[in-house]
Amino acid sequence: MESFYTLQGEGFHAGKAAYFIRLGGCDVGCIWCDVKESWDASIHPQISINQIVSDAKAFAGRLAVITGGEPLMYNLDELTNALKQAEFQTNIETSGAYPMSGSWDWVCFSPKKFKEAHPSIFEQANELKVIIYNKSDFVFAEKYAKVVNKKCELLLQPEWGKQDKMLPLMIDYVKENPKWRVSLQTHKFMNIP
Numbered sequence: 001m002e003s004f005y006t007l008q009g010e011g012f013h014a015g016k017a018a019y020f021i022r023l024g025g026c027d028v029g030c031i032w033c034d035v036k037e038s039w040d041a042s043i044h045p046q047i048s049i050n051q052i053v054s055d056a057k058a059f060a061g062r063l064a065v066i067t068g069g070e071p072l073m074y075n076l077d078e079l080t081n082a083l084k085q086a087e088f089q090t091n092i093e094t095s096g097a098y099p100m101s102g103s104w105d106w107v108c109f110s111p112k113k114f115k116e117a118h119p120s121i122f123e124q125a126n127e128l129k130v131i132i133y134n135k136s137d138f139v140f141a142e143k144y145a146k147v148v149n150k151k152c153e154l155l156l157q158p159e160w161g162k163q164d165k166m167l168p169l170m171i172d173y174v175k176e177n178p179k180w181r182v183s184l185q186t187h188k189f190m191n192i193p
């Protein structure tokens with residue numbers, strides 16, 4: 001769908017320079033999705049893996065973040081192998097709704113209520129990032145904290161439009177449940193993509 005060089009704004013790697021590769025196509029259907037234009041893959045151009053990697057190499061950073069849409073709708077072995085050959089660190093942001101593929105340095109698993117996650121991600125997730133839109137999302141977050149591997153970092157992130165309402169509850173929740181930490185969408189405060 002698009003690719004751009006920016007800073008990773010959220011999650012464990014927030015603040016780092018990163019080349020984002022956003023793949024078109026998603027059937028998860030989150031009501032608060034902020035990239036609904038990604039859902040229909042057919043309206044986006046097809047770009048060869050060689051071209052994607054060569055475009056990424058034009059910038060100084062060597063962290064590539066594959067996102068979507070839902071990137072795991074595709075087998076990502078070839079893309080990630082090519083990025084690694086070009087000495088990129090490969091990170092993915094995914095709802096986990098499809099079986100894992102690809103070769104990853106960091107897996108950010110952000111499950112969604114709208115489509116159940118495929119269990120193949122539980123062992124590979126480095127980061128569980130749950131979006132807090134309403135109070136029931138705390139229960140949803142704990143459900144996934146129980147099934148991911150023990151080393152997985154646990155993050156709660158307010159949905160942007162509900163931040164004023166949910167953030168105070170999240171701060172209290174993390175103080176009571178310190179295995180979690182808060183993630184904010186800092187790119188939105190910085191006005192960068």
Ligand code: SF4
Pocket residue numbers: 026027028029030032033034035036038068069070095112
């Ligand atoms: Fe949007 Fe991501 Fe949800 Fe798909 S999984 S609907 S791209 S927020």
